[in-house]
Amino acid sequence: MRDQADARAIAQESSLPEDDAPAPLAEASAATAAKPPRRSRAETREAAINQIVDIATQEFVEKGLAGARIDEIAGKATKRKIYYYFDGKEELYRAVLERAYRRVRDSEAQVDITTGTAEQALRRLIEHDVHYHARHPELVRLVMNENIHHAQHLKQITELPSRNHSVIDILRQLISRGEAEGSFRVGIDPVDLHFNMTALAFYNVSNQFTFAHNFGVDMTSDSALAHRARQVADIIIAWVTRKD
Known part of the structure; x- marks a missing residue:
C-alpha cells in the first residue's frame, strides 16, 4: 500500500525522469558548443534503467525480496525514477x-x-x-x-x-x-x-x-x-x- 501511495504522489510531480526532462532553451543554447551531444531518449532510458537495476540487484541479493525496501534502493537512485520505469518493488525484482x-x-x-x-x-x-x-x-x-x-x-x-x-x-x-x-x-x-x-x-x-x-x-x-x-x-x- 505504501509503495502504491508513493507511486501516485511521485507520478503527480512529473511525467518524465530528471535525465529525460528538456533543459531550458536559454541554458541549452549557451551550453551547446561546450557540451557533447546529448544522449538519445532511448539511450537515456536504458542508462537510467540499468542504474536502477544495478542498485536493486545489490539490495535483493543482500536482503531477498521480502527484506528489500524501495526506500533503500531509492536512497542510491531516485524514487521518482524508479516509479517512472517500474510499477513497484515486485516488477523491479522481476527486471x-x-x-x-x-x-x-x-x-x-x-x-x-x-x-x-x-x-x-x-x-x-x-x-x-x-x-x-x-x-x-x-x-x-x-x-x-x-x-x-x-x-x-x-x-x-x-x-x-x-x-x-x-x-x-x-x-x-x-x-x-x-x-x-x-x-x-x-x-x-x-x-x-x-x-x-x-x-x-x-x-x-x-x-x-x-x-x-x-x-x-x-x-x-x-x-x-x-x-x-x-x-x-x-x-x-x-x-x-x-x-x-
Whole structure:
C-alpha cells in the first residue's frame, strides 16, 4: 500500500525522469558548443534503467525480496525514477531476475563452440560456466532466493523460458557433433547435461562459506577457481564420453 501511495504522489510531480526532462532553451543554447551531444531518449532510458537495476540487484541479493525496501534502493537512485520505469518493488525484482538470466545466456553465446572437437568445445563451455558463476555470485543468490518463492516471480517473465533454452540448443548441437565424431555416447539428454553442469558450477558459489569453514578449502582464489573449472569439466566429459 505504501509503495502504491508513493507511486501516485511521485507520478503527480512529473511525467518524465530528471535525465529525460528538456533543459531550458536559454541554458541549452549557451551550453551547446561546450557540451557533447546529448544522449538519445532511448539511450537515456536504458542508462537510467540499468542504474536502477544495478542498485536493486545489490539490495535483493543482500536482503531477498521480502527484506528489500524501495526506500533503500531509492536512497542510491531516485524514487521518482524508479516509479517512472517500474510499477513497484515486485516488477523491479522481476527486471533484476530477467537481466541476470539474460546475461548468463548471452555470455554462453559468446563461447567458441565451433573450433576443435565436440569434447574440446564442451570443455570450453563448462569451464566458462564455472568461472561465470564464480564471478557473478549475484546470479546464484537471486536463483536461490527465487527458489524460496517457488519461482512465482520467474513464472511472470513470459519470454524467459524460451531465452533460457538457448543453452539447451547449444548443448544439443555439441551432443550431435560428439555422437557423429564417435566420442560421445548416444542418447545424452541436453537438459540433463545442462542440469549437471549448472549444479557443479552453482555449488562452488552457493556453499563457498560453509564448505570453507567445514573443510578449510578456499573456493574463491584464482588458482582454486581454475582448478575447480578443470575438475568440473573432467567430471562432465567423463560422463558424456563413450566407454569402449
